[in-house]
Amino acid sequence: xxxxxxxxxxxxxxxxxxxxxxxxxxxxxxxxxxxxxxxxxxxxxxxxxxxxxxxxxxxxxxxxxxxxxxxxxxxxxxxxxxxxxxxxxxxxxxxxxxxxxxxxxxxxxxxxxxxxxxxxxxxxxxxxxxxxxxxxxxxxxxxxxxxxxxxxxxxxxxxxxxxxxxxxxxxxxxxxxxxxxxxxxxxxxxxxxxxxxxxxxxxxxxx
Numbered sequence: 008x009x010x011x012x013x014x015x016x017x018x019x020x021x022x023x024x025x026x027x028x029x030x031x032x033x034x035x036x037x038x039x040x041x042x043x044x045x046x047x048x049x050x051x052x053x054x055x056x057x058x059x060x061x062x063x064x065x066x067x068x069x070x071x072x073x074x075x076x077x078x079x080x081x082x083x084x085x086x087x088x089x090x091x092x093x094x095x096x097x098x099x100x101x102x103x104x105x106x107x108x109x110x111x112x113x114x115x116x117x118x119x120x121x122x123x124x125x126x127x128x129x130x131x132x133x134x135x136x137x138x139x140x141x142x143x144x145x146x147x148x149x150x151x152x153x154x155x156x157x158x159x160x161x162x163x164x165x166x167x168x169x170x171x172x173x174x175x176x177x178x179x180x181x182x183x184x185x186x187x188x189x190x191x192x193x194x195x196x197x198x199x200x201x202x203x204x205x206x207x208x209x210x211x212x213x214x
Contacts, residue, residue, distance in 0.1 A: 012194035015156040016164050019072040020045035020187045028103045033095040038071045045187030045210050046075025052209035054079045059152030064091035064159045090143040093160035097130020121177040140166045171200040
């Protein structure tokens with residue numbers, strides 16, 4: 008089986024510390040100053056690689072990560088795609104898990120079922136979110152570029168990894184993708200792939 012795509016996954020940089028532990032989905036927050044520096048380090052790291060293009064979420068924290076990275080990659084095109092938006096947590100946006108449990112304890116078990124039927128209160132249906140991830144994966148397979156960078160969010164990247172590894176979306180939370188990190192996948196023609204690296208943080212290695 009021949010490798011047809013090298014996929015580089017970037018989670019956007021850090022946010023203000025007041026949002027640590029909070030669920031941030033559709034809320035359009037900017038990067039912190041540390042997050043901007045992480046984006047710049049990611050760009051210097053990616054400069055070593057033969058990047059064909061960058062696909063990114065259009066949300067501000069992802070765009071700012073791309074803009075910081077492109078200072079080292081001025082000739083690489085960036086394409087902003089709504090499919091890469093983080094899931095909309097609705098009324099749970101900016102809440103911690105403890106706050107969610109207090110506010111809607113009856114919804115925790117349906118949420119944890121991860122069967123695609125759950126809809127966040129005032130937000131997005133989980134099955135629709137999974138569908139977005141699958142549609143984007145098909146775009147990767149259809150793309151003429153063989154070396155693609157994706158700048159997006161934790162939920163998108165974890166579900167994309169799970170789909171490509173064919174381990175099931177219910178296992179996506181067995182993985183963790185850190186803000187400001189780079190992970191890599193090999194994607195084969197049949198839509199299945201191999202995880203080559205996870206959570207490399209260029210800023211911690213002098214980039």
